[in-house]
Amino acid sequence: MRAAVVGDRGKHPSQRSRVDPKLTPKLGQQFGKLGWFSPLSDDSAGLHGWSPSAYTTKILAPFLVDHFQCTFFHERFTTPAWCEALTARGLQTQHFLTAGLHWSDFDLFLYQLEDHRRTAFSRMHLGVVPGVVWFHDFLLTDDGPEPILNSPWERTVKIAETVAAARAEPGSIIASQLPWAHPEDEFTRPRPYAVREAQIGGLPIFSSERDRDEYVRLNLGSLLGAESGRSVERSGLVPIPVDPGLFDGTVRGKGGGPRVVAWCGAPGMERRSAVIAEAFGRIAGSDAPTVKGIWMLTSESERALANDMLLEFGAQELVEIRVGKSYDDWIALLSQVDLALHLHFSAYGHTGPALALSLATGTPVVVSDFGESDYLPDGAVLKVQPGITEVGELFHILRTISDLPLSILGARARVIAQERHHAGVVAAQLRNLIAQHHAELSDMQSRWKEVERCAREALGQMIRGDGRSQRPWYEDHRSQWLDSAATELGWGESSWR
């Protein structure tokens, strides 16, 4: 049985392009006006504490305002206190429905997506105005959130491609000749679920290397590559950021006494809850256990199921259940633990910010030797193989925890986090990626204006009856006064021509 792989098989982050964290993240003048779509965490309202997007936004915000003139678009009408603290540095927050009305005031929109309905508004608006799409745990997910209903996104992509092809002659396209969806058409949910978001987005970026590789492998393409056969080269990797303050604490794994092992997340197969419970059950059945567990749930509603699971495997005496409201609670817990478990096993599973936080605090971690975690260097983390040996491997780690080089693992974990997840580095990476594609993104923005012009014209045609109905609306006696009312409201024919 292989208890853990400690070697140099993995890919070291230094092999990838990176920015020295000692570099000041401020890279000179602001890049432009950025509309940033994300749910916003709000401690006082108990909102979005476990959202990767909301966490990313909160941590990155102080660095973003150095690079961009930022407006955060979210789904509420109140602004969290932490955002208000940044208003002096130019940060604004608005409800997302205002974004479309003034979209041309922005240089760029960025949408963060995750496998949860809380980012449905970002997914919806992405179809309205394309932009950079930052995938956290959404791409290729097997059991994704609700589809965006009746989205004719494939037609929209074709329309955008047609407009791109005719870019030399703006205004030359006849709206009625574009492949608009028929009002009676019904659109089915795409598979994998994030194909719509990948293709209709401008520049896809990923917080997981695994996802980016899959994106390239599947050759999904994006609007940005529309005129050149959907080049998948136009994509990027930008990891989840962590607060640089986390790098200041002591590396874990030096303490004596009973060792504390912690993990977080809802009970479920993806997070290997039963595997962990069974391993602790075996420890409980052994002589003089020297390890105890803390399981941090993300909601009180998960407690009953978690209790049942621990009872089933006889681990209830060794494992304490706590409920965390946010990633901040996980960070606070990490100060008490010697080892963090981030097991994950599903076709396209994600560990989210919790793993990055464990690494940043210098907590030794155990991960699954699979999927996203497989990209972590072997010398810095302990890996267990999912499958029939999984419980045994984890049990062995827990039983021999006192013999493990925890402080060395903790120090290595922190190095990885500093190189990959330092918020200043991540902000600079994001800024550089956008700068690299700036010309193309601007071009896409301006082409989208032509798409919108055509849409308005097509809408006018539908209303006049020549787009869908045999009953022309403006051809009867009412036409004159209705036309006059429409003109007064700014909807006159000239406005959709």
Place this chain on the structure above:
Amino acid sequence: MAAILVLGAKVPYTRGGQEVLLSSLVRELKARGHLVDTVELPFTPLPKERLLTQAAMWRSLDLTEFAGQKVDLVIATKFPTYYAKHRRKSVWLVHQHRSLYDLYGSRYSDISDDPRDEALRRMLVDGDRQVLSECAFRSGISENVVRRLQNYNQLEAEVLYPPLPLAGKYRSGRFEPYVLSVGRICSIKRVDLMLKAMPMVHQFVKLKVVGTPDEPGIMEYFKNEIDKHHLWERVDFLGRVSDEDLIELYANAGVVYYAPHDEDYGYVTLEAMASGRPVVTASDSGGCLEFVVHDETGLVVAPTSDAMGHAVNRLVEDKDFAARLGAEGAKRIEQLEMSGQTAQEAWDALIARLLSPLSLVEGAARTDRDSSISQPSQAARA
């Protein structure tokens, strides 16, 4: 006395809170000696691009004068009636076209991410802001409606709660073992949540549904659910009922269920409370939550069938608890009628606000007259 037109958008063959509100308002205005009539145009939300033409139709109406009678004031109620143009326009907003606003992106909205839909949405949102800004007086029927106006259109408005249409007639009777659901039958009213909860509700409890369907295919869906769960003997669809029958149904209900998605106001909630009945509603039911307080006047639970079923069982199992919630609800209704004022006094106050543009003009006219009277004397002094 003023000549007033109340503006309504009527969906033919349906009747809901909007119709009750309109007829109540006209009745009360007339009772106060005003010359009142209603202007209604048929409204259909489908096809969606026709929303623009329907708004333009309202905009095109000339409501200045009819048969020599000048119109002093128009009172708009819901989309698209407020597109009407008049020099003195009040709005008592029932709701805007919610698919463009709070329902956008949800399963209750037919506005997709098609660029043409987005163009349509922007035109109507801009239009709404423009024409609602023209109103000399703006109000909404609940906090929820006013909040939407502030949030989405950056327009301030007053809250004017509509008094109950049958105020003074509601009464409390026996607690009979049935759950009463009242309202239009459509997906956003979520009668299906209660229907699907019935298998877990005690067998002796029935569900009585008052209201007519106004969504294609919804009754077939309900029928399927009834067949699936063998509820043939436990669910009654009563259709439209008379006022007397409705009062009777409220009076004897064990529980009143009303849990629409983000309701504007919800007469049903208040009627149930006035009848001393406990209300089961959902945590996302909007205007209902302005009146139902969990464990005080009803139960506020998650918008799931499971939660609804458990809530109903809790009330039918403990009649004393149900009666206590009902009694507290009735007390709240008394308080709501403006600190012990009668419903008529509530109407007086409400109508005074809706008609306030008239007094402004009268005041301005008086000022004009006063200044024109004073001018000669000034001239004389000169």
